[in-house]
Structure formats: structure tokens, C-alpha cells
Amino acid sequence: MLEAHELTQGFVEDCREHLEHIESALMDLEAAGAAADHELVNSVFRAAHSIKGGAGMLGLDNIKTLSHKLENVLHLLRTGELTPGRETISVLLKGFDRLTDLVEHVHESETLSIDEQVQGLVRIAMAGGAGGDAPPEPERIPLEQGGIFTVDAVSLEQARAGGNYIYLLEYDLIHDIHGKNAMPFDVLKQLTDTGRIIDCKLDFQAVGGLDDFGNSIPFHVLFASILEHKYVCGLVKLPPERVRDIADAKDAVRFAPTDTFREEFGCVVLDAQQGRGSLVVPAELTLRSLHNLKAGMLAALARCQELSLDLRPVVRCDLLFFQLLCSAHASFRAQGKRMTIAHALPQERLAGARALGFGCGGVGGCPFGA
Amino acid sequence: MTQMTFSMPARVTAQDVPALRERYKGLIQEGVRELSLDFSQVESIDSMAIGLLVATHNSLLKCGGVLSVVNTPGNVYQLLTLMRLDKHFTIAQA
Numbered sequence: 001m002l003e004a005h006e007l008t009q010g011f012v013e014d015c016r017e018h019l020e021h022i023e024s025a026l027m028d029l030e031a032a033g034a035a036a037d038h039e040l041v042n043s044v045f046r047a048a049h050s051i052k053g054g055a056g057m058l059g060l061d062n063i064k065t066l067s068h069k070l071e072n073v074l075h076l077l078r079t080g081e082l083t084p085g086r087e088t089i090s091v092l093l094k095g096f097d098r099l100t101d102l103v104e105h106v107h108e109s110e111t112l113s114i115d116e117q118v119q120g121l122v123r124i125a126m127a128g129g130a131g132g133d134a135p136p137e138p139e140r141i142p143l144e145q146g147g148i149f150t151v152d153a154v155s156l157e158q159a160r161a162g163g164n165y166i167y168l169l170e171y172d173l174i175h176d177i178h179g180k181n182a183m184p185f186d187v188l189k190q191l192t193d194t195g196r197i198i199d200c201k202l203d204f205q206a207v208g209g210l211d212d213f214g215n216s217i218p219f220h221v222l223f224a225s226i227l228e229h230k231y232v233c234g235l236v237k238l239p240p241e242r243v244r245d246i247a248d249a250k251d252a253v254r255f256a257p258t259d260t261f262r263e264e265f266g267c268v269v270l271d272a273q274q275g276r277g278s279l280v281v282p283a284e285l286t287l288r289s290l291h292n293l294k295a296g297m298l299a300a301l302a303r304c305q306e307l308s309l310d311l312r313p314v315v316r317c318d319l320l321f322f323q324l325l326c327s328a329h330a331s332f333r334a335q336g337k338r339m340t341i342a343h344a345l346p347q348e349r350l351a352g353a354r355a356l357g358f359g360c361g362g363v364g365g366c367p368f369g370a
Numbered sequence: 371m372t373q374m375t376f377s378m379p380a381r382v383t384a385q386d387v388p389a390l391r392e393r394y395k396g397l398i399q400e401g402v403r404e405l406s407l408d409f410s411q412v413e414s415i416d417s418m419a420i421g422l423l424v425a426t427h428n429s430l431l432k433c434g435g436v437l438s439v440v441n442t443p444g445n446v447y448q449l450l451t452l453m454r455l456d457k458h459f460t461i462a463q464a
Contacts, residue, residue, distance in 0.1 A: 216425070217420065286460075288460075
């Protein structure tokens with residue numbers, strides 16, 4: 001059996017092969033412009049796709065994320081929605097340069113920032129896919145039990161463009177998998193063997209805590225497949241009403257504005273009631289939870305008139321979190337909206353923030369209560 | 371924060387869940403707030419065990435704690451990340 005370091009070394013060598021001719025390929029694409037060789041675009045796309053797959057298997061999230069974003073832009077070039085102009089190629093080159101850095105320093109890759117490259121790629125992808133400079137707006141699929149399944153619009157469009165039907169599979173892990181003596185790994189493997197899992201969402205709130213868990217574990221899978229509805233129902237062993245065909249109803253899955261909703265961003269849950277959103281900030285503000293918190297705040301900024309924050313749980317945080325609070329506060333004010341603090345930071349954290357100079361000197365709603 | 375690492379058995383299935391659930395509840399009641407589950411021996415995990423992970427995370431979150439899953443073998447890691455559980459708590463590969 002191969003050891004982890006051998007697998008990683010093999011992955012790095014594969015990546016080097018994939019990345020070897022990328023720069024010259026991209027330069028050729030730019031020179032050709034709209035007349036670019038389709039096969040050349042495909043070869044660069046396949047390189048990004050292969051690297052993404054390998055990184056996913058090895059748990060190299062930064063490499064996976066960056067190659068996924070590169071793949072999204074390359075997909076738009078493949079479909080002709082984007083022309084390989086100077087700016088697009090420049091952003092792709094920077095992205096691949098960073099990807100090469102990550103691969104060459106694979107053991108430190110999780111600590112290296114990819115924010116700048118990802119932002120550039122998302123901006124290009126959305127400008128190409130949406131025909132303008134609008135910020136990325138995910139697609140939102142309302143769930144039967146309440147809540148919203150938020151999915152990256154470019155990934156969904158990519159799946160649709162492949163001629164697939166898109167299905168929302170509504171499992172209950174207890175009744176539909178455990179109750180049928182099946183194992184989740186086998187069920188998901190069967191899906192990946194017969195189609196593509198675009199995204200998944202397990203309803204953490206419905207599961208409950210250790211005191212009350214055991215009745216239901218709702219698990220939603222957004223699944224792309226060329227199979228028709230009746231065949232998918234047979235394959236996944238779910239009743240037809242829990243295999244929702246949303247492939248032909250693109251407009252139906254677009255978010256319909258409402259002022260009362262609940263949306264999860266990883267461990268962060270945005271609850272909105274009549275335009276008033278509330279967020280409970282997680283105990284540990286790691287890069288992951290900060291990312292989720294920022295996504296929740298942006299959603300509130302876009303869809304709520306007011307956002308109320310509960311900062312009591314915060315146990316561990318750093319400068320980035322304080323900066324995020326300040327930026328969010330300023331953004332809400334700039335749009336004539338309100339961000340309020342329902343419960344302040346614990347005293348120790350508050351003192352830490354003030355010692356670093358945070359506090360708006362009396363501006364209403366200041367997250368640091370200055 | 372009180373920290374604890376707990377080793378998991380090779381197969382984590384529905385029949386193990388009641389005992390593990392009581393154990394985790396006890397640990398949280400005793401003040402453990404950083405619970406790390408060592409998955410190095412785990413070969414497979416069923417739906418109820420996944421529910422247990424989620425419920426443990428939820429209970430810890432409620433009292434300001436954190437759950438992490440460490441030394442996760444490839445196929446189990448693949449399952450947990452495919453289910454996007456890594457968006458909620460840390461899952462580290464072996």
C-alpha cells in the first residue's frame with residue numbers, strides 16, 4: 001500500500017507534467033483570440049481538472065480551490081462565453097503561476113494565500129458568464145423542509161452545459177440509507193459512477209445535538225446526470241417526489257426575493273425575519289469560519305435591511321476578524337442599512353480589539369462599543 | 371479550553387452510536403470544549419455515525435466548543451468531505 005508521502009510525491013510529479021506547457025498554451029490562446037484552437041483550450045482545461053481531482057483526493061484544499069476556479073474560467077473559454085483576451089489570459093497566468101507555487105511547496109500549500117488569484121478568476125468568470133461585472137451571485141434552491149441550497153452559479157452552469165439533467169436528491173440518511181442497510185460511501189460512489197455530484201448539504205440544524213439526535217438526518221445532493229428522471233429514481237432508490245428535476249427550470253431555481261429565509265454558510269447560519277437578519281458568530285474564528293461569516297454577512301447586506309450579530313460565543317479570534325467586523329459595519333452604513341450588536345464580544349476579546357485600536361469613537365452601532 | 375483526543379474504533383456503526391453518544395455527552399458535561407476524534411483506525415462509517423458527528427459538533431458549538439476529526443484515512447476522508455462536513459468542522463487527513 002502506498003504511503004501518504006508517496007501519493008503526494010506522485011501527485012506533484014503529475015502536476016508538473018500538466019503545468020509544463022500551460023504558459024505557452026495560454027500565450028498561444030491570447031495570440032489567436034476568438035479564433036483560438038478548441039483543442040488547445042481543452043488541453044489546458046483538462047490540466048486544471050486533473051489537478052483539482054488529485055488535490056481533492058489528497059485533501060489539498062487550496063490547490064483544489066484554485067484549480068477549480070481556473071477550470072471555471074477555462075470552461076467559459078471552451079463554450080465561447082469568454083474570449084481569450086489580454087486581461088483573461090493575464091488572470092489565468094497569475095492563477096497558474098500561483099498553482100505552480102502551491103504544487104512546488106505542497107506541504108505548505110494550505111498556509112499560502114490564494115485570495116488574490118481566486119478573486120481575479122471569480123471576477124473574470126462572472127463577467128464572462130453574466131455578461132457584466134456583477135458580483136458572483138450564487139443560485140439558491142429552496143428546499144421542501146425550509147432553508148435554501150446555495151450553489152456556485154458557475155459550477156451549476158457547467159453541469160447544465162454538459163447536456164445533463166440536474167436533480168436535487170432529498171435523502172434522509174436514517175431512513176433512506178441506514179434503513180436500507182446501505183452505507184453512505186457506497187451510495188455516493190454509485191452517484192459519482194453514474195453522474196456528477198455538484199454539491200451536497202447536510203441539514204445540521206435538523207439533526208440537533210447529542211440530547212435530541214436520532215430521528216432524521218436530511219441530506220441533499222445536487223446531482224447532474226444524463227439519465228432521465230425515472231431511471232434516476234430507480235438508481236437512487238428514492239420516491240419520485242424526492243428526486244426533483246430542476247434541469248429545465250433554470251428560472252425556478254433562481255432566488256426569488258423574500259425577506260424571511262434561513263441560509264447556511266458552513267457553520268454560520270443567517271436567519272432573516274421580515275428583512276431583519278441575525279447571525280451567531282462561531283466560537284473559533286479560523287480562516288474557514290471567517291470565510292463563512294463573511295459570506296453570511298454579504299448575503300445579509302444584499303438581502304436584509306438590518307443585521308444583528310451575537311458575538312458572545314467568540315473564544316478565539318484575531319485581527320482579521322476585527323477587520324471583518326469593521327468592514328461589515330462600514331458596508332452596512334454605506335448602503336443606508338444597519339448592523340447592530342445584539343450581544344457584545346466577551347470582555348477579554350473586546351479589550352484585545354480596543355488595544356489594537358479598533359472602535360469607531362462613538363459612531364452608532366460600532367461593533368466594539370466605543 | 372479543556373482539550374481531549376478520543377480514539378475511534380475500526381468500524382463506527384449504529385450499534386456503537388448509543389455508547390459513544392453517552393461518552394461524548396459526559397465529556398462535554400465534564401468541561402471538554404475541544405474534542406478531537408482520532409480516526410486513524412476507522413475503516414468505515416455509517417449514516418448513524420455521521421449523524422453522531424454532526425450532533426457532537428452541534429452540542430459543542432452550543433457551549434462554545436469545537437470538534438475536529440484527525441488522522442482520517444483516505445476513503446473516510448473522501449466521504450466526509452464529499453458530504454461537505456469539512457465546511458462545518460475541521461477534518462484532517464492521515
